[in-house]
Amino acid sequence: MSPTSSSDVLIRKLLSISDVRQTDIDVLKSIPIQEKDFLANYDLVREGDRPVSSFVVLDGLLGSTKHTGDGKRQITSFFVAGDIPDLHGLHLSVMDCNFSTLTPARMGFIRHDALRAICEQHPRIATAFWRSTLIDAAIYREWVTNVGRREAYTRMAHILCELIFRLRSVGRIQDHVADLPITQAALGDALGLSTVHVNRMLQELRRRGLIATTGSRVHVLDWLGLTHAGDFDTTYLHQRNPAV
Amino acid sequence: MARFFFDSGEHDVVIKDQIGIECAGLEEVRRVGFEGLIDLTRDALAEVDGQQVFVEVRNENGDRILRLSISLQIKLMR
Structure with a gap:
């Protein structure tokens, strides 16, 4: 690929x-x-x-x-x-x-x-x-x-949506499964959250059936649900063919 | 370095940390736990008198080794 x-x-x-x-x-x-x-x-x-x-x-x-x-x-x-x-x-x-x-x-x-x-x-x-x-x-x-005004849960969902959408739009992933070997500390630095809270938010997304994770692999089980949870609207990414 | 698990919750609703965080020692566990408690407070503390939010830390053997909590008191003064 x-x-x-x-x-x-x-x-x-x-x-x-x-x-x-x-x-x-x-x-x-x-x-x-x-x-x-x-x-x-x-x-x-x-x-x-x-x-x-x-x-x-x-x-x-x-x-x-x-x-x-x-x-x-x-x-x-x-x-x-x-x-x-x-x-x-x-x-x-x-x-x-x-x-x-x-x-x-x-x-x-x-x-x-x-x-x-x-x-x-x-x-x-x-x-x-x-x-x-x-x-x-x-x-x-x-x-x-995202960092300034969204709640931690929304913030986390948003960043996952964005990454997956961007990886898809350049053909790096085909579906909603992405290998994201980012450390929890880096996720925290991107979200302005402590590592403890990063873990809690990931667990919360799993618990609600929106994502599954295996090691560094993030599998979105419910894309629409995740976009709603993440307050995610693709307009700001200005893709010519927002096909996702 | 050892892995510690930072469960967090409010009242009886606990979210178990299934990932864990590597820490160099108890001092770091305490600092990491405290930072987590601050975020949790901001996120989960509602306007409910007596509400408590907490972070409870387990080591790799499952032993509980630390608990940090904060609770809200609302009192009508007159």
């Missing part, structure tokens, strides 16, 4: 959110992408860095993170295959957050000069990239709402 090349992963994502055409796809296929594997909990980019390339997630799960003055970590968003988490680095030279792997992951690095050249020559691709960062921003807005 794994796509054949790193540019395919990128193209699949851009097709799901924009109207790039065959000529653009040919251009995207010619972009040099340097692949690299990482272990979990590795900081690819740190606050204050001045990267000369951006990366596309090829496999695994990544988080954008910030730390408070007293060292507490907040995960501010997840990124899945096809996402280009630090694309804003193309225009904002100093990174204002960290990007850390949450699971073992593979990334594809694209040099900024190559991205700039393509955007200058191919406006539809530039628009697709712009759209990608706009959707990332929409996801951040949703997360602020």
Whole structure:
């Protein structure tokens, strides 16, 4: 099921959110992408860095993170295959957050000069990239709402819905079963919850028959029920074909 | 490191922790339990006089080793 090349992963994502055409796809296929594997909990980019390339997630799960003055970590968003988490680095030279792997992951690095050249020559691709960062921003807005105002149970259900919907829309999962080897601590950092409460909320979702878990595998038993529990409306993900 | 299980509840309704959390020692168990109690309080404490919410910790053998609880008192002053 794994796509054949790193540019395919990128193209699949851009097709799901924009109207790039065959000529653009040919251009995207010619972009040099340097692949690299990482272990979990590795900081690819740190606050204050001045990267000369951006990366596309090829496999695994990544988080954008910030730390408070007293060292507490907040995960501010997840990124899945096809996402280009630090694309804003193309225009904002100093990174204002960290990007850390949450699971073992593979990334594809694209040099900024190559991205700039393509955007200058191919406006539809530039628009697709712009759209990608706009959707990332929409996801951040949703997360602020989630962490700030939703109850813990809703919060947990919401984040599971989002992950599964996003993994489905880029073809990484076919149904509602996802392998999510994220630690409970990372889930807590994404939800602003203690690990104890993360466990309680997962147990509550299981008890109500919405999910089943086996190890790191999350099986959604009742997708509609989970979307209701999670106050989950896909509008903010701006998919062209919200087929889930 | 050992695994501890943080059951949590209100009144008699207990949700058993089936996943558990790795902790380095009792000090950490206590800290982790307390953080859990804060979240639980925010989530589950209702406006009911005398309501209690609690976190109860088991070790891997199933022995209960710690209980943290908080209860609400509402008193009409006149």
